Amino acid sequence: MHLIKEVGALLRKELVLEWRLRYAISGILLYVLSTVYIVYASFVAVQPQTWNALFWIIVLFASVNAVAKSFVQESGNRQLYYYSLANPTAIILAKIIYNTGLLLLLTLLSYGAFSLVGGNPVKDYKLFFTGLFLGSVGFSITFTFISAIASKTNNSASLMAILSFPIIIPILMSLIKLNAGALRLIQDTAIWKDIMTLVAIDMILIALSLILFPFLWRD
Amino acid sequence: MLKHWWKILAVLILLYTFTVGLLVPLGPGITAIAPQSLTTGKVVQLKIEGYNSHYASATEKSAWLKVGKNLTLPATKIEAASEQDMLLTFEIPAHFPGEKKVASASLILDNDIDGSSVKPSAVVLTQETLAPEGAALAWSTATLTGLHDKSGMNFPFRNILAETIRNTYFHVPLWFGMMILFLVSVIYSIRYLLYLQPKDDWKAVAFTRVGVLYGMLGLLTGALWAKWTWGAYWSWDIKQNMSAIAMLIYLAYFVLRGSLDDMEKQAKIGAVFNIFAFAALIPLLFVIPRLTSSLHPGNGGNPGLGSEDLDNTMRMVFYPAIIGWTLLGVWMSNLLHRMDRIKEYLFDRM
Numbered sequence: 394m395h396l397i398k399e400v401g402a403l404l405r406k407e408l409v410l411e412w413r414l415r416y417a418i419s420g421i422l423l424y425v426l427s428t429v430y431i432v433y434a435s436f437v438a439v440q441p442q443t444w445n446a447l448f449w450i451i452v453l454f455a456s457v458n459a460v461a462k463s464f465v466q467e468s469g470n471r472q473l474y475y476y477s478l479a480n481p482t483a484i485i486l487a488k489i490i491y492n493t494g495l496l497l498l499l500t501l502l503s504y505g506a507f508s509l510v511g512g513n514p515v516k517d518y519k520l521f522f523t524g525l526f527l528g529s530v531g532f533s534i535t536f537t538f539i540s541a542i543a544s545k546t547n548n549s550a551s552l553m554a555i556l557s558f559p560i561i562i563p564i565l566m567s568l569i570k571l572n573a574g575a576l577r578l579i580q581d582t583a584i585w586k587d588i589m590t591l592v593a594i595d596m597i598l599i600a601l602s603l604i605l606f607p608f609l610w611r612d
Numbered sequence: 613m614l615k616h617w618w619k620i621l622a623v624l625i626l627l628y629t630f631t632v633g634l635l636v637p638l639g640p641g642i643t644a645i646a647p648q649s650l651t652t653g654k655v656v657q658l659k660i661e662g663y664n665s666h667y668a669s670a671t672e673k674s675a676w677l678k679v680g681k682n683l684t685l686p687a688t689k690i691e692a693a694s695e696q697d698m699l700l701t702f703e704i705p706a707h708f709p710g711e712k713k714v715a716s717a718s719l720i721l722d723n724d725i726d727g728s729s730v731k732p733s734a735v736v737l738t739q740e741t742l743a744p745e746g747a748a749l750a751w752s753t754a755t756l757t758g759l760h761d762k763s764g765m766n767f768p769f770r771n772i773l774a775e776t777i778r779n780t781y782f783h784v785p786l787w788f789g790m791m792i793l794f795l796v797s798v799i800y801s802i803r804y805l806l807y808l809q810p811k812d813d814w815k816a817v818a819f820t821r822v823g824v825l826y827g828m829l830g831l832l833t834g835a836l837w838a839k840w841t842w843g844a845y846w847s848w849d850i851k852q853n854m855s856a857i858a859m860l861i862y863l864a865y866f867v868l869r870g871s872l873d874d875m876e877k878q879a880k881i882g883a884v885f886n887i888f889a890f891a892a893l894i895p896l897l898f899v900i901p902r903l904t905s906s907l908h909p910g911n912g913g914n915p916g917l918g919s920e921d922l923d924n925t926m927r928m929v930f931y932p933a934i935i936g937w938t939l940l941g942v943w944m945s946n947l948l949h950r951m952d953r954i955k956e957y958l959f960d961r962m
Binding site: 594602 | 805853854857858860861864867868871872873877880881883884885887888889891892893899
């Protein structure tokens with residue numbers, strides 16, 4: 394109960410912070426729009442196969458940028474203050490939940506913008522949105538935890554990419570395959586297997602983040 | 613001396629792996645058959661090229677063409693030109709049963725020295741018209757009897773692999789060794805987080821370094837093997853991709869450590885990343901290739917390390933090879949972390 398209260402308070406803090414620093418979120422949204430526009434301008438006509446890959450790559454880069462700031466934007470002193478107030482598990486959980494929401498918003502926006510300029514080849518909406526949700530959760534957990542690691546180093550921006558991209562590839566591959574099913578590019582009778590894999594990956598990652606973060610936060 | 617028994621064991625096993633694994637000859641096999649396309653109702657001569665075979669010196673020779681599950685046709689004349697070349701004469705009847713005009717036939721050879729060898733889908737048979745209903749066919753449905761067993765120690769001849777089958781003692785054990793080394797490294801990382809002893813972190817790093825070396829060697833031996841069997845060094849096979857990702861992750865681990873100045877911070881953050889990366893990746897190496905198609909054995913419905921891939925002679929080398937390579941890896945890691953300890957000692961004294 395105590396943990397839930399803490400997570401709730403920290404989530405409110407994240408929201409208020411985002412609201413006060415509106416330029417950060419507007420920056421990310423603008424980033425998505427300009428990327429989509431660049432992709433459209435360079436491809437003009439996008440085949441469903443390419444659409445699928447490009448969509449996830451846009452989402453991937455936008456997500457890295459959106460999440461990278463979670464631990465970097467607040468100064469070390471303020472983080473020390475949080476740590477003295479809250480349980481580390483609550484801190485990472487709040488960040489993950491907040492980032493999941495942010496990434497869901499981001500993926501939906503990317504989807505909207507991309508289908509506006511590049512066409513909408515999605516056939517199976519249930520499967521597609523399941524993919525979006527599981528993808529957002531997986532991206533959020535991985536990137537949040539890696540940004541916690543990267544924030545401890547001096548060149549956190551480049552380390553963020555180096556550390557997180559290889560780890561995200563299995564998730565990305567499963568997502569692209571899942572979405573290929575949603576776009577009817579492949580006929581897969583065992584699509585639930587991919588969904589289960591994604592759910593399992595997400596579970597492993599969240600369990601690890603919750604276990605390992607307490608070791609990470611105290612310097 | 614006594615406490616180093618496992619190092620001696622590692623050297624002995626690897627010596628055994630290299631000598632036996634590279635020197636034991638392959639069993640006899642069939643490498644080429646000409647012509648490969650036959651029409652029914654004719655007398656045809658098949659030129660056979662053998663590998664490690666004894667066609668000339670064998671006395672009891674027989675050969676069959678086999679269509680479908682159990683229809684066989686014996687050769688009428690067998691002439692051996694040399695140990696490796698043989699001329700088979702078949703009187704192919706006008707029809708073979710079935711609903712199709714084209715069928716592929718396997719070739720079965722047998723003699724008293726080489727034992728029996730099979731080339732699946734060796735030739736393609738074409739018939740002008742389908743076999744008339746109820747006609748007596750010249751093909752025999754009896755099971756083949758009196759086949760010889762090959763005596764002596766040999767590795768099996770597999771049609772695509774040929775001599776590259778020996779890579780089983782290097783490529784596969786290197787991956788096993790890498791997994792074990794990474795696992796040990798993670799165990800030391802967990803120990804470090806629990807007890808904060810620097811020596812656990814040194815061990816974790818040493819095991820990771822040797823694990824990466826093994827992974828690189830595994831990729832290299834795999835690429836060479838893939839060139840021979842699949843036709844390209846890199847075929848974007850799922851397992852190749854996953855292994856390349858594993859290497860990227862562990863290289864990132866060293867970059868992460870390098871970008872931290874403080875030794876204690878290096879150890880702690882390194883340990884956290886090591887555990888996270890291992891648990892996020894290694895299960896996937898086992899799960900994801902099973903979900904998608906792969907050229908590797910054991911994936912996409914192909915059999916794994918079953919009787920199709922390993923016979924008992926190969927097991928005699930393969931299992932020790934895993935132990936030998938792993939022990940060598942542990943030994944190398946030991947040397948590395950002891951070097952770190954000496955460096956630390958000298959650093960403190962200066």
